[in-house]
Amino acid sequence: MRKFMVWGAVLVCSMFMLAGNAIAGGTLKLGLDSAGTVNFKDSNGTAASDDYDVNSGMSLAMEGFGTAGNSVDFGVGIELQTYREVKSTSGTSGGSFQFVPIYLMMRLHPEMSDFTPYLALQAGFSIFNADDKFKGYSSSVTTGPGGHFGFGVGAVMNKSFLMELLVTNDTGVLQVNGSDVLDVSYTKMTFSIGVNF
Numbered sequence: 001m002r003k004f005m006v007w008g009a010v011l012v013c014s015m016f017m018l019a020g021n022a023i024a025g026g027t028l029k030l031g032l033d034s035a036g037t038v039n040f041k042d043s044n045g046t047a048a049s050d051d052y053d054v055n056s057g058m059s060l061a062m063e064g065f066g067t068a069g070n071s072v073d074f075g076v077g078i079e080l081q082t083y084r085e086v087k088s089t090s091g092t093s094g095g096s097f098q099f100v101p102i103y104l105m106m107r108l109h110p111e112m113s114d115f116t117p118y119l120a121l122q123a124g125f126s127i128f129n130a131d132d133k134f135k136g137y138s139s140s141v142t143t144g145p146g147g148h149f150g151f152g153v154g155a156v157m158n159k160s161f162l163m164e165l166l167v168t169n170d171t172g173v174l175q176v177n178g179s180d181v182l183d184v185s186y187t188k189m190t191f192s193i194g195v196n197f
Contacts, residue, residue, distance in 0.1 A: 036189070095134025100127040122149065128184065163192070
């Protein structure tokens, strides 16, 4: 937990430094998140991990970026996910959760033209939220932050509009009375359309 707080503070400070010195533009993306998988693993490593299906959702991402030469864009971003439902082994609802990733991003591409493909990379930390059903209706159960990683491909058209396919993994923890008990890992694929401004 403290490790994530320290890395989160470093990331936020880095974002402000980048924003003040190099951010020249921005991107707004609306994404359709595929059905995904959430994994629960005992934080102490004493029990086997379990995977559960997660319903699809929507996400809205905002990124600020600068350039390094003609082939690299870099910057910072935040993604706001809608709550998505977990399906238990019996097919009933296991509650809903969301992650809010805050990340550094990089796009690698050839020199900009009317159609520019790119490779996208993201790394940062993620705020984890869950509803009462997900937490077992217990006031002693809380959520803690984790990490974020993403990679994918996309294309910018006319230097303004973009399409992107991104695979992401967000992690967090469930805590009981402040102690980590379950590591949570959520993997999904997102198809986004967006605009550069």
